Amino acid sequence: MNNYIGIGFRKEFSDEFLSSGKLKPGFIEVAPENWMGIGGYWKKIFKQVTEKYLVLAHGLSLSIGSPEDLDWTFLKQVKDFIKEYDIQIYSEHLSYSKCDNAHLYDLLPVPFTEDAIKHISNRIKHVQDFLEMKIAIENVSYYTPVAAEMTELEFINEIVSEADCNLLLDVNNVYVNAFNHKYNAIEFIHGLPLEKVSYIHMAGHEQVEPDLIIDTHGANVIELVYDLFDYTTRFVRPVPVLLERDFNIPDLEVLQDEINKLNRIISINWDLQNESTKKHIPAAV
Amino acid sequence: MNLQKNTYRQQSDLANYCRTNILSGSLKVRKDRVHHYRRLVFNVVDDSLRSAYPLLNNLLPPKQWDLLVKEFFANHACQSTKIWQMPEEFYQYVISKESALKKKYPLMEDLMKFEWTEVELFMMENEAYPSFKTKGDWLNDVMIINPEYKILSFAYPVHIKNAKYITASDKGNYFLLGFREKETGKVQFMDISAIYTVIIENIAKEIKLIDIINALEGQLNFDSMDSMVQQIVPFLKKLKEKGFILGFKVE
Ligand SMILES: [Fe+2]
Numbered sequence: 448m449n450n451y452i453g454i455g456f457r458k459e460f461s462d463e464f465l466s467s468g469k470l471k472p473g474f475i476e477v478a479p480e481n482w483m484g485i486g487g488y489w490k491k492i493f494k495q496v497t498e499k500y501l502v503l504a505h506g507l508s509l510s511i512g513s514p515e516d517l518d519w520t521f522l523k524q525v526k527d528f529i530k531e532y533d534i535q536i537y538s539e540h541l542s543y544s545k546c547d548n549a550h551l552y553d554l555l556p557v558p559f560t561e562d563a564i565k566h567i568s569n570r571i572k573h574v575q576d577f578l579e580m581k582i583a584i585e586n587v588s589y590y591t592p593v594a595a596e597m598t599e600l601e602f603i604n605e606i607v608s609e610a611d612c613n614l615l616l617d618v619n620n621v622y623v624n625a626f627n628h629k630y631n632a633i634e635f636i637h638g639l640p641l642e643k644v645s646y647i648h649m650a651g652h653e654q655v656e657p658d659l660i661i662d663t664h665g666a667n668v669i670e671l672v673y674d675l676f677d678y679t680t681r682f683v684r685p686v687p688v689l690l691e692r693d694f695n696i697p698d699l700e701v702l703q704d705e706i707n708k709l710n711r712i713i714s715i716n717w718d719l720q721n722e723s724t725k726k727h728i729p730a731a732v
Numbered sequence: 733m734n735l736q737k738n739t740y741r742q743q744s745d746l747a748n749y750c751r752t753n754i755l756s757g758s759l760k761v762r763k764d765r766v767h768h769y770r771r772l773v774f775n776v777v778d779d780s781l782r783s784a785y786p787l788l789n790n791l792l793p794p795k796q797w798d799l800l801v802k803e804f805f806a807n808h809a810c811q812s813t814k815i816w817q818m819p820e821e822f823y824q825y826v827i828s829k830e831s832a833l834k835k836k837y838p839l840m841e842d843l844m845k846f847e848w849t850e851v852e853l854f855m856m857e858n859e860a861y862p863s864f865k866t867k868g869d870w871l872n873d874v875m876i877i878n879p880e881y882k883i884l885s886f887a888y889p890v891h892i893k894n895a896k897y898i899t900a901s902d903k904g905n906y907f908l909l910g911f912r913e914k915e916t917g918k919v920q921f922m923d924i925s926a927i928y929t930v931i932i933e934n935i936a937k938e939i940k941l942i943d944i945i946n947a948l949e950g951q952l953n954f955d956s957m958d959s960m961v962q963q964i965v966p967f968l969k970k971l972k973e974k975g976f977i978l979g980f981k982v983e
Contacts, residue, residue: 486858488917546747549809
């Protein structure tokens with residue numbers, strides 16, 4: 448078993464996770480916002496988890512797509528958190544969750560425009576300078592374009608290139624967007640800057656209308672998304688892969704089955720024995 | 733800023749729609765789908781408030797709860813980057829506004845203060861624990877208390893009685909000690925009388941019990957110093973058993 452497949456760590460399963468050994472991820476991913484600046488019971492649990500597992504961070508509140516200024520106080524907290532837990536990857540969403548000085552606590556789609564590219568790339572650069580590390584930006588699910596002047600693909604490519612950041616490729620989000628906006632997922636994957644992919648997300652979703660899927664993270668990964676993952680990983684170097692499950696959390700055995708399945712796919716597609724790929728191994732747990 | 737006015741306008745209109753449910757005519761989105769954003773955003777906020785204020789949620793008729801949360805989210809610009817802290821802003825919002833709802837439910841602010849304090853005590857960052865010895869002299873040694881505590885005062889006994897059954901006749905002066913147990917992280921509450929809030933506040937300032945009692949003697953209806961000590965020390969022993977008083981200062 449390799450350590451490439453991780454799990455999004457949830458309070459809901461923390462007890463069983465720590466005590467049962469049913470779930471054996473290669474690493475865990477957490478939202479810094481949920482675990483920094485806290486004490487008591489959850490701090491203790493978090494400490495136990497971080498002593499056992501390597502931690503990657505996936506943020507919620509940076510709001511890289513916001514029109515307004517970056518929140519430096521918040522970024523300082525993130526920086527301290529990254530340092531405290533020796534976090535190697537900090538990723539965020541290519542979206543916004545704060546506008547007119549108000550947080551919305553969910554991800555809104557940014558207009559695909561030239562000026563937004565300049566604005567967001569600059570913000571990413573500032574964040575990277577401040578954190579003294581590259582960050583990975585995630586392609587998000589979206590349900591409607593907003594005043595778009597170009598395609599999502601052009602938008603992502605230009606941002607990753609201008610900001611010189613990494614890409615967190617969420618394979619489920621590609622599937623969801625391809626379905627929702629009627630484009631070809633395989634072509635989309637090939638249009639991405641695959642050499643910049645430093646991290647992959649996999650998740651389940653929910654179809655709510657005949658032509659609309661919502662990215663819920665509340666169900667098992669579907670077969671077609673596994674297929675897309677299988678296809679995609681043939682063109683991406685070995686990077687950590689995360690299984691996201693935020694709602695309707697099943698028995699941990701079910702999550703482990705999903706981890707095993709992802710493991711089987713990458714064992715075929717990636718030469719994990721090769722020394723030259725080992726430097727990308729996220730967790731030597 | 734590199735962002736052009738129009739791009740900013742679109743972002744602002746979409747965010748505003750999610751907060752208020754008012755769709756601007758100039759927002760260029762798919763009208764058949766944009767409502768999902770309002771739904772998703774609002775659910776996150778509503779869920780977070782429900783889990784922080786289960787008693788208030790239980791007290792208010794569903795429609796009143798819904799109106800209150802909608803009004804809050806539309807009018808108040810949430811500042812917390814951590815969603816678990818956002819419900820405090822809800823409490824502050826309710827305090828800051830006169831409302832028919834508060835007139836109908838005069839205990840509402842007390843109830844919210846109680847519920848938010850529990851969240852805050854459970855979640856807040858660890859305080860440095862002072863060193864102490866477990867044995868000492870109750871009267872003449874400085875006591876060391878658990879630093880993770882709060883004392884609350886209420887006009888209604890929201891910590892004792894189901895809010896649904898609290899009436900105007902319950903109005904009075906209530907005090908509550910809340911603290912976080914070091915080992916388990918659990919939050920404990922104890923109903924205390926006014927005099928004990930004064931005593932605890934003085935203990936927290938590292939004043940010896942003998943000096944606290946001397947200062948209080950004139951103000952209280954005790955026959956003698958002895959009878960005061962006989963009343964107070966057993967209570968302090970109880971606080972020690974429960975883990976609020978940790979022990980005595982190492983001089
Ligand atoms: Fe994701």
